[in-house]
Amino acid sequence: MSSPDAEIWPLAVFTLMVLVLVITMLLMSWLLGQRRREDATNEPFESGIVSVGNSQIRISVEFYLVAIFFVIFDLETVFIFAWAVAFFELGWHGYIAMLIFIGVLTVALVYEWRNGALDWGSKVRVGLKEAQTLEAQQATHL
């Protein structure tokens, strides 16, 4: 009965201390800080330079794709490295397992390639009739 209660009170003290600390900090800055309201008060401060433009700009989605590719193939090397270190201990068993792993990754790579994930800009996808007909139409128009 007593042990959980005994273990809860440090937590309670800790929670209390956190609250006290936060309140103290806010209170101190409110008490000690200056209170002025001018044009520049609420502007973001960036090394003294007034910021220009909008932060909401569009970045091409390809950047994300490349980042994801990097993560995937980076992780692949992690696995392969771990296997290479223990190559002889794992023997044929490990070799076959790694072959399967790389095989799956290869299929995925082929899939991505064929779907134009590696193209920058215009995409060419296989078997995409709509896209092809669209291109054909554009060609005739030109």
Added chain:
Amino acid sequence: MRDFVWFIPLLPLASSVLLMIASSRLTRRSVALLGVGSVGLAAVLTGAVALEFLSDSTPVEVTLWTWMKIDSLAPRISFYIDGLTLVMMCVITGVGFLIHLFSSEFMQDDDSYARYFAYLNMFIAAMLILVLADNLLLLYLGWEGVGVCSYLLVGFWYRDSANGRAARKAFIVTRIGDTAMLIGLLLLLTELGTLNIRTLMQVASEQWSIGDSLPTIACLLLLGGAIGKSAQFPLHTWLPDAMAGPTPVSALIHAATMVTAGVYLIARTHDLFLLSPSAMHTVAFIGIATSLMAAGTALVQSDIKRILAYSTISQIGYMFLALGVGAWTAGVFHLMTHAFFKALLFLGSGAIIHCLHHEHNIFKMGGLRTRMPITFWSFLIGSAALAALPMTAGFFSKDLILLQAYQRPDFGPWLWGAGLLGALITAIYSFRLVFIVFFGDAKTEPDREIGWQMALPLTVLCALSIIGGYFSLPLADVFPLVNAEHPPHWVEIISISVPLLGVFLAYIGFYGQRPRIDSWTKTPLVQRVGQFLRSGWRLDEVFDRIAVKPYYNLANALQNEPIDRFYEAIVRLNQAIHRHLSATQSGRMRWYITSMMVGLIATLGVAMKIAPGAI
């Protein structure tokens, strides 16, 4: 063969479902073929089972379907066939088939031909389930099933609101008895732990001894159900009103089969009743009292169907008397013969009504002897059987009941005397009917003669009403033996001669131009007694006063008052909660996450706060 016994109730059931679904697409001819044919086939199958049973009379149990088996509960649908079941099945399918055949002509001008046969087939199926059931729960299912079908068929011509009222009355009054029966079933279940009839009887005889109070209570509750369904005093008032239905329906449901379900129930649970002599006495007294009362009422009625209805009540009273004195076989025997001759009488009256422009009043008939010969002969034979004239089926069964009642110690002779009085009145009123309707001057001309679909059932039933008394029922294994000591000769002679005396009295009173009786009935005392009897001993009024009116008043008082408020409050509360909770589904994700976090903290709190201990 017996393994396929489930086909027998299935056939009418399937035909009923088919008729309901496809009613609009079938021609009248195919409706009749389906409706009559399915019951006919069931009758043939029953006959085959019966033939097999004659050579090997061991009871059979057929389990069709175990619904589920969880823990110790295993409700199942299973049938049990012994001599008693078989007799009932033969009556239901045999007489049922004849009545179906009769209906196919009787109802031919009706718009709802298919609906009629759908209900009628469903009734046959429910009734078969009732008698085949090997546990009381399934029996109760059939019991309620026939109640519903009766309701539907009594109110078949629903456009006339009086018919609807009669149907409701039939349903509600029998429900009162059914409720008592359900309580009885639950009592048996809690006390004995099973509803399987045979196990129940066995356990009851082991666990209870004769004269205990529990079996008496259980028996009286079951009896409550039986008197509701079988129209015995004081729950008999629905039956005369139920004559609002088509006449073949009255023949099938309110004469031959459904109303005898109470008799069947008591016969089926006779081991239980044997444990309680006082319950047996109650059965006997209710039976004889109802019998006399109804016979008296039948004497003064003028509606042909109401006469037959009261006579049915009276005859079932005889069956109850038989059960009450322990003459089980005699009771069941009378059940069967009564099914034959009462169905015959009802169908005969149906033929008259059919040919006489739906005329019900016997004083507007007359002289039909020469105009409707087939009907006349069948009515004559039916009335003779009803009056228990010698050599008819009714004679054998009624005589058996009276003689066994006489042998009953203590008050046996009294019961016998009362029964004889009833037999006398029965003979008088049945031949009063014959003399008034078929002799004398013609008052209404029949507009047609009956066709073969009507004539054939009448002929067959005539034959059965005569030879039915010579059947020997395979009931020896079902019921305990009754002492077969022979009563004195003079008892038998009186029993035989009393109905003849009744016929003679009827002849004096009602044959010809009624000169002899008219002057007598003019006296005020007789008038008043007649009035009293005609209203069914004013029981309807009494019930109206003590039950219906106060109930209406109570209902009126409660109409928008406290109890409803309570339920409305529940509804409002739930709706309010729904509204407030719906407001929480704001669609905002941060609110969703907040809710999750609050939930997490609450879960943690409950999991950690209370000092835990491993179980």
Added chain:
Amino acid sequence: MNSDQLLVLSPIISLSLTALILMIQASIKRDHRIAWWISTLGLLTTLLSIYSASNFSQDVGPLLKVDAWGLWFSALLIFCALITLALSRDIFHTQADTKEEYYLLLILSTLGAVVLVQAAHTASLLLGMELMGIALYAMIAFPKSGDLPLEAAVKYLVLSACASAMLLFGFALLYGATGDLSFAGMGAKAASGYLNNPLLVLAGAAIVLAGMGFKLSLVPFHMWTPDVYQGAPTAVTTFLATLSKGAMFVAMVRLILDGQLYRYESLMNALSVVAVASMLVGNWLALRQQQIKRLIAYSSTAHFGYLLVAIIALPHLGDTQQLGRAAISFYLVAYIVTTLAALTVIANVGGEEDSDMQAFDGLFWRHPAQAITLAVAMLSFAGIPLTAGFMGKFYLITLTLNAQLWLLLGTLMIGSAIAIYYYLRVIFTMSAEPHQLNKGSPTVLGWRNPVALLLMLAVLAIGSWPQPLIDLIGRL
């Protein structure tokens, strides 16, 4: 790895191969029809392999535990996936231009679910859950038209991430207390860990259960459910409601049983609170709901509340533990089959996104077969006799009575009573006069009728002739 192990893993291998073949097919020649057939054949092969594996039962490495129970539910999940496939066939025919990926995602999600029901280790549990979940987010957002699917997918993604974080943190705490990550190991060592530091075990377990409660949409982790059910294409809703939730519940039962979490009374108390809240709030929210998919969502909350009662009852049963497992299995099967039936009709009649109740009025006169199926499903949800739902509820009530948990039993009754109102409301709506707008009713494609009828028959068969299923479940 010996050949037996390979055999018991064959369902998982078969699903993975199907996914690979689909990828190859998409990179060689895109064709909607071929992709559909490959997925169907793959799922059927997996069913076969489950059948052949059902004679063996063993642990495969530390991660998976292949037993009859898991295999039975794997088969059920594959069945759900097949029905989803049947419903999906023409949904994306006209909509997306890369519809082949939908089937890939479906197969991957199914793979995740199968791993989840066979998980015996926190790692495989997380792996299966995330594989199932990530594929599902994409499936929800698959239609390119309309904002609702996208909104639903984003909500589900963000909230799921939150729940996964909870789960991980909980496992971390449990690991801290026991030093083991497999369910059985945790269960064995939790007792001593509990003596050292009870709070660590309890807090860890509570957080884990809360995270799982999110996936099962138990109150108060249920908020996402209606939005996602409504926003997702109906086929995906079917998938989410049956396969994802079913798999998660099986995993939860395994964790609680193998991890012996049922031994901690306060933890069970916390679960009781969640169960009571789910049964009441779920039904209350559904009470007057006008969107039928949202209604199903709320009712699923209530149903998983009922199921939770069975878990809570387990430690109280003593020597009738078998009844408890049977009750859980039976109810889950009944619920899944009923949900499949209901959502199939909704997909057939209500169209893809629009599932307003108004689309269903007078359905009895327009599409009798569909309407009867939906009516049977609603009656089964409500627990009316002769339907699967009645048998399930009967089991649960028997169980709760045996365990003598009166509060939970009472709540279960009240919840069921409230529920009848809105289930019957659906049936009344269907029997009403058709609305003016619905006179020109949409046609139901010919082959979809048999699917609905098949499911209706299954619901009725389980309810009226349950003995084979009871026997089957008893043997697991």
